[in-house]
Amino acid sequence: MSSTISTTIEDEDLWGGGNQPFKSSYGKLMMWFFIVSDALTFSGFLVAYGFSRFKNIDSWPIADEVFNHFPFLHGVDAPMYYVALMTFVLIFSSVTMVLAVDAGHHMQKDKVTFYMALTIIGGAIFVGSQAWEWKNFINGEYGAVETTGGQIYQFVYKDNPKKRVGLEEIAFEIPDERVQHDSKQGVWFYNEPTLPSFTVDEIITGFNSNPDIVIKTEKIDEKGNKIILSREESLEKINEVKYVVEGANLVRNEYGNRLFADFFFFITGFHGFHVFSGVVINIIIFFNVLVGTYERRGHYEMVEKVGLYWHFVDLVWVFVFTFFYLV
Amino acid sequence: MADNTHKLEIFRGLLKFRSNQSKIWGVLIFLSIVTIIEVVLGIVKPEVLMNIFLGAKIINWIFIILTLVKAYYIAWDFMHLRDETSGLQASVVITLIFLIAYLVFILLVEGNYIFDVMYEGFVSWNF
Incomplete structure (x- = not known):
């Protein structure tokens, strides 16, 4: 953060990139720009889902009856447990990410490495769970x-x-x-x-x-x-x-309204794609940490920037969880 | 960077942590409790909360409010918005709240209207 970057601005630096609006570095501000615009994309999706649901308010599928699978409990009606577990996995990987950022502030390379690795594992578990969820959704159970x-x-x-x-x-x-x-x-x-x-x-x-x-x-x-x-x-x-x-595809599905499956694929798919790219970016940063790039640079701001993105993905999941599975 | 650049209070100063790490764990515990409440409510579905209030079930209002609470703590503590200048906080939050509230209002009203039109019997889907 700002301590590692000079905050005193000479007059000649004012137009030369030395100026920091909001006392935040260029990279972090740009990440915030991206997050705000991406948040609008997701809210577009979720609000469109709300629109279709209000339009079919008397016939929309009930999430508890659709998402009731749990690994190794075949045929047991277990609504919500699995998505709740996924939510915990994602929140936990968010925590390891903040811990990595925090360790970065103290220039503790080993801790950053360790927490980044945990974050990547958490993200991978989440993407895998989502794939399993998709598999169940696409195959269907009863027809x-x-x-x-x-x-x-x-x-x-x-x-x-x-x-x-x-x-x-x-x-x-x-x-x-x-x-x-x-x-x-x-x-x-x-x-x-x-x-x-x-x-x-x-x-x-x-x-x-x-x-x-x-x-x-x-x-x-x-x-x-x-x-x-x-x-x-x-x-x-x-x-x-x-x-x-x-089962389900983009045309018809055994759960009810056709739009339900379409929104399921688009919203969780778009979110899953974000998690996937987050994991890939985290891996890149992880190796940069490992070879000491940020140690030489003198600050771990890059970890903080991917951290922002990673928390944003977690934030979106909180909303998807509410509007797709709870409400 | 020293720890003293982080604001270590949550719940308006009710809870003050010694270090940034312990604050992170504290927020994790809080978010987990909120999520557990949501999941338990979603499974139990208490009959009292099934009544309609302001156009939606009470339980759904609770879910939405708890979600916003979670969103606040993720943004403020995990994304470090608490440590940013108020200008940056406002630029992010006010922009999003304004645009999303507008979008939600327009589309949900429209969805409701289309439902009414179809419900009044101009279209039959039951064949």
Whole structure:
């Protein structure tokens, strides 16, 4: 910080770069410029998410029902625990980063190295967790069906509406000729998107023959729970089904509103990309510390600047966590 | 750099730390407590907090306020805004608060309006 850079300004330095607005160095101020503009980018994303959510306030997916996985606890309903863990990992790596900056102020090279290494590990764990989260989101778990109007219907047990039913439990297998079309198989040199595991007919037949299963709609009642249809209504609605949806992509997803998956991919993806670049930048700085670049330069301001960026990424996650998983 | 260039008080001087390191750990503990409160509320979802207040559930207001509290401590203590000049603090915070509040207001009102239009029955999605 300022102590290592001369703060006395000679008159001839005033226009020669010696002047420090806000008593902060050029590099740090530029990092603040970047952070403010990047914060606006993220708020653009999050506010757009809020817009879509307000627009579909009576049918938006409930985060607790979507993000309920935890490693090694397959099939256990564990909402929020994993993202909470990710939040702690990121906050902790933020702390090791401040400790690195602090050690830099005291010119303690070994401590800076140690804390930078911890920060990099924390960031890597976070990015890995996010990849795992994406994997679960993309693969889906139970599967759902979609109607002509774009409504997603999920299946639950009539007696126990909390328990979802997977498509493979419902489907009544009908032998048919439909095979995946590859570019090598026909005159036309293009292939088609991956076929779902079950056809619409198989699901409808299976659903009709299984009286224990009812449809869970996208719509939300006054208490904030998804509306579950009676068996009679379900039998009527099942005939409107046009697609089988498994997992999520940018077009449709088994969780509900199409925009939900789009925002999930864009917001957490954009944030994950920031964490990833943060890790890469931290690694570069880590090696610079290791070879003594900043020791020779006489100050560790560079560590402080990447520190600012790293805390900013943490700050953004605090908001993403609230608006995507909690609210 | 000596420690005395850091401001070592948080909670308006209620808590004063001896060194910058202990302040960092103190802030970590505080942020962890806030996060734990958020997670517990998110899992338990107390029935009392489910009532609507000013257009949103009370629990959501609590989440938003706790988030802003966390944001304050991350910016002030981890990003060292506490040690910067008031000019820099204001340039960062006022700019963001003004622009984001404006964006939030415009888009949420618009989203709400579009919901009303569709809800009044001009469009049917249930087919």
